[in-house]
Amino acid sequence: MNEIIHALGIDWRLIITQILGFLLLLFFLNKVVFTKVFAFLDQRQADIKGTYDQLDADRAAMDRLRGEYEQRLAGIEAEAREKIQAAVKEAQTLRDNLVADAHQQADAILEKGRSDSERERQKAFLEMRQQIVTLAITAAGKVIGESLDPARHTALVDGFIGSVNAGAVIESGRGVSGNSVGDGAGTGTIA
Structure with a gap:
């Protein structure tokens, strides 16, 4: 090695x-x-x-x-x-309040209209009554041919008209001409 x-x-x-x-x-x-x-x-x-x-x-x-x-x-x-839900609830409450106020105002306007309408109807009824009385007195005076005492005839016609239902007079006045009502009143006062 x-x-x-x-x-x-x-x-x-x-x-x-x-x-x-x-x-x-x-x-x-x-x-x-x-x-x-x-x-x-x-x-x-x-x-x-x-x-x-x-x-x-x-x-x-x-x-x-x-x-x-x-x-x-x-x-x-x-x-x-939560805020959105609260805002929605508030808006709904506000809307409900506005709707309720609008309904109240509408009801007040309707009630005022009804009362104004009733007042106008009463006024028209009184004017029609005065005209009927005047026509009845004039017609009675023409039928008799002489002048009648206006105070006496006015009292008679007012008594006749007062004895008839006011609603019936108004309803009958709508469907019938003024001469037929006046003629009936005139014949009622003359008799």
Whole structure:
């Protein structure tokens, strides 16, 4: 084996020197370079772990904030719905009040119209009564051919008209001409 090593040109002293040199280089690299490199790698690993931890903490904080914002939004939406419902109820109440006021005003206008109509009907009835009395007196005076006492005949005609139902006189006056009513009144006073 020595011969083979020697034939190959291998020198044991050179190999041992190279092994010692390699070990010294390794020791030197370990003390100077590898320590710094490993310290740098450890620092880098710690930075990466810290970054991941910070990301996890930020994600947790973001989830917590999202939950809080969702709760706030839900509260705001609920409050907005309540305000909208209150506004709708207020508007409905206002509308109901306006409709009730409008109905009251319409009823008041109708009642005023009815009372005005009744007043006008009474007024027309009184005017018609006066005209009938005047016509009856005039007709009676023409039939008799002489002048009659107007006060006496007015009292007679008023008594006749008062004895007849006012509604019947008005209804009969609508369907019958004024001469037939006047003729009936005249014959009633003359008899």
